[in-house]
Amino acid sequence: MGKVILIASGKGGTGKTLFAANIGTLLALRNKNVVLxxxxxxxxxLDLYLGLENKVVYNIMDVLSGVCGIKKALIKDKRFESLYLMAASPYRDNRDITPLHMQVLCEKLKQEFDYIIIDAPAGVGDGLEIAAAAADIAVIITEAEYASVRDADVVDAKLREIGVTNICCVVNKVNAELMAMGAVPSITDITAKLHMKMIGFIQYDDNVYIATNRGVPIVFKPGTYIEKNFSNILERIIEELG
Known part of the structure; x- marks a missing residue:
């Protein structure tokens, strides 16, 4: 049976979607069956980050509301043997869905996929509860910024409240020079304020954002320090999944 990995954040702009796209890509490069x-x-x-924006016809809400079947909404990334995307709706959708809808969908997907990676909405609204309904592990993406760290802690508490207890954290956009100057919170400051396990740090690098805007996950290029770092973080996630 497959595993469900939830990628969450306390606020927008932390790099949550970027992280989801790159972790999914790494797993696909390891010949795992993956759906994002x-x-x-x-x-x-997420469709833009994967360069699949022109392929979207049906979306997750169409599946959850019964408008179409699962297979119609799965978009194959042809660069890989088995990497698929199920896109979000392009606008706020008033169709009623519940956490149970998500649980049922993930149970079906687990029969076909090794990993289901869910890019959750930022914050702690109803959307997070639905997205997290079937999560085996949650990875919260934060930044070296006090507001972002505090919001990450709030998301951690919310996830535990709704029953997700296997939670870890990744700090993105780390700028060592600013940390050394004391201009932003240090790694020690961040870990002291959070109650979840820290599994990795991602250095700020313009190349990550250049790749993202081209619809090519940065890990697609092997051997770089960025790819190695993402790979190490992925290994820790897999270890946490058990």
């Missing part, structure tokens, strides 16, 4: 689900309804970007 964008649950950031109305603010979808």
């Amino acid at each position: 689900i964008d649950m950031d309804l109305g603010l979808r970007n």
Whole structure:
């Protein structure tokens, strides 16, 4: 049976979707069957990060509401043997869905996929509860910024409240020079304020964002320090899954 990995954040702009796209790509490069689900309804970007924006016809809400079957909404990334995207709706959707809908969908997907990666909406609204309904592990993406760290802690508490207890954290956009100057919180400051396990840090690098805007995950190029770092973080996630 497959595993469900939830990627969450306390606020927008932390690099949550970027992280989801790159982790999914790494797993696909390891010949795993992977589906990326964008649950950031109305603010979808995962299709852009994968360069699949022109392939979207049906979306996750069409599946959850019964408009179409699962296979119709799965978009294959032809660069890989088995990497699929299920896009979010491009606007806020008033169709009623519940956490149970998500649980049922993930149980079906687990029969076909090794990993289901869910890009949750930022924050702690109803969308997070639905996105997290079937999560085996949650990875919260934050930044070296006090507001982002505090919001990450709030998301951690919310996830535990709804029953997700296997939670870890990744700090993105780390700028060592600013940390050394004391201009932003240090790694020690961040870990002291959070109650979840820290599994990695991602250095700020313009190349990450250049790749993202081209619809090519940065890990697609092997051997770089960025790809190695993402790979190490992925290994820790797999270890946490058990």
